[in-house]
Amino acid sequence: MKKVISSRILQRRARVKTTIIGMLCILLILLAVFADRLVPHDPNATSALLIRRAPSAEYPFGTDSFGRCVFSRVLSGARTTIFATSFLVVITFAIGTVLGILSGYYGGFIDGIIMRIAELFLAFPQMVVAIAVAGILGGGLRAALIALGVTAWTGYAKIARSHTLSIKSENYIAAARLAGKKGWQIILFHILPNILFPLVTNALTQIGTTMIGISGLSFLGLGVIPPQAEWGSMINESRAYIQLAPWSVLFPAGATILTIMLFNYLGDAVMELKAAERRA
Numbered sequence: 001m002k003k004v005i006s007s008r009i010l011q012r013r014a015r016v017k018t019t020i021i022g023m024l025c026i027l028l029i030l031l032a033v034f035a036d037r038l039v040p041h042d043p044n045a046t047s048a049l050l051i052r053r054a055p056s057a058e059y060p061f062g063t064d065s066f067g068r069c070v071f072s073r074v075l076s077g078a079r080t081t082i083f084a085t086s087f088l089v090v091i092t093f094a095i096g097t098v099l100g101i102l103s104g105y106y107g108g109f110i111d112g113i114i115m116r117i118a119e120l121f122l123a124f125p126q127m128v129v130a131i132a133v134a135g136i137l138g139g140g141l142r143a144a145l146i147a148l149g150v151t152a153w154t155g156y157a158k159i160a161r162s163h164t165l166s167i168k169s170e171n172y173i174a175a176a177r178l179a180g181k182k183g184w185q186i187i188l189f190h191i192l193p194n195i196l197f198p199l200v201t202n203a204l205t206q207i208g209t210t211m212i213g214i215s216g217l218s219f220l221g222l223g224v225i226p227p228q229a230e231w232g233s234m235i236n237e238s239r240a241y242i243q244l245a246p247w248s249v250l251f252p253a254g255a256t257i258l259t260i261m262l263f264n265y266l267g268d269a270v271m272e273l274k275a276a277e278r279r280a
Contacts, residue, residue: 011276018269025266028259029086032078041069043076044227052245062247064238068227070248074255077229080141082259085211088145088152093203096153100160101187101195105168115161118154126151130213134222141230144223148213152206159202163195197274204267208260215256231256 031038041059050067053059061070103114121129130147137143167173168191176186215232217223224230226237231252238248 011273014269014273014276018266018273021262021266021269025262028078028262029082031075032082035075035079039069039072039075041072043068043072043229045069052241052248054245055247061251062245064234064245064248065241070234070251073229073234074231074251077231077234077252078255078259080224080228080230081211081214081232081256084141084145084214085207088149088210088214089203089207092149092152092206093156093199095149096156097160097192097199099153100157101164101191103157104161104164105183105187105191111161114157118157121151121154124151127213127216130217131220131222134217139222139225141224141228144214144217147217147222148210152210155202155206156199159198160195163198164191167191167194201267201270201274204270205264207263207267211256211260211263 045068047063047067050059050063052065053063053067055062059069059071061074064070064073099114099118103111126148129151130144133147133150134143137146173186173190176190181189214223215230215235218230218232219236221233221236224233226233234252235249235256238245238252242249
């Protein structure tokens with residue numbers, strides 16, 4: 001009885017934790033969606049009279065070396081960073097899941113080809129490959145997304161394949177085959193729903209990694225091209241003046257760290273909730 005009560009308490013705590021962190025993540029996404037309406041100043045407007053002003057009531061995060069409002073640029077950069085990250089995670093999630101399921105379900109030649117390609121990309125550090133690809137493509141946000149996407153799908157493919165291999169030998173899959181269902185029907189209605197949770201959890205944890213990648217490429221000059229606001233490029237633009245205007249580096253860096261931490265915590269909270277539900 002005590003174990004049941006303890007499991008229910010843990011489940012309730014995990015649910016509350018997941019809800020709170022999820023609401024904070026939704027708030028960040030809403031800030032990114034409505035950034036254009038929330039910015040107090042034009043994020044790209046320069047002024048020689050406002051160069052490197054300290055934070056004040058009019059400019060809460062101060063101004064940068066071009067006299068631009070850092071607060072407005074952080075809000076505007078949230079749209080670029082969060083939307084680009086979300087787009088890349090969704091695309092790589094879809095591609096990796098499809099390839100992983102096909103590899104695990106059909107096996108043989110298809111499995112060999114897909115897994116050899118995945119292992120080829122996994123043989124090199126992701127950021128090294130991303131820098132090389134982004135450099136070849138000439139930089140820019142599109143080049144950064146392609147560069148990171150080249151290797152990002154492999155993680156989802158590995159997870160989807162391993163879970164598909166364990167599920168396809170289950171009795172209900174054999175029953176579905178005997179019932180005359182085609183391969184795509186079994187994949188869509190029987191395999192995918194049962195492997196979706198670990199894939200979604202992995203996607204939540206990959207948001208932070210992807211965001212670091214996009215900001216890192218922008219910091220190196222291979223991602224978002226100024227004056228478009230993006231947290232990594234903002235840090236790169238202002239790092240030479242960090243002693244004169246530290247706020248122009250600290251606020252976009254803080255926004256990046258906070259966002260990555262929230263989405264990582266969300267992934268951990270979802271896994272904790274699932275574990276608590278299983279124990280209950």
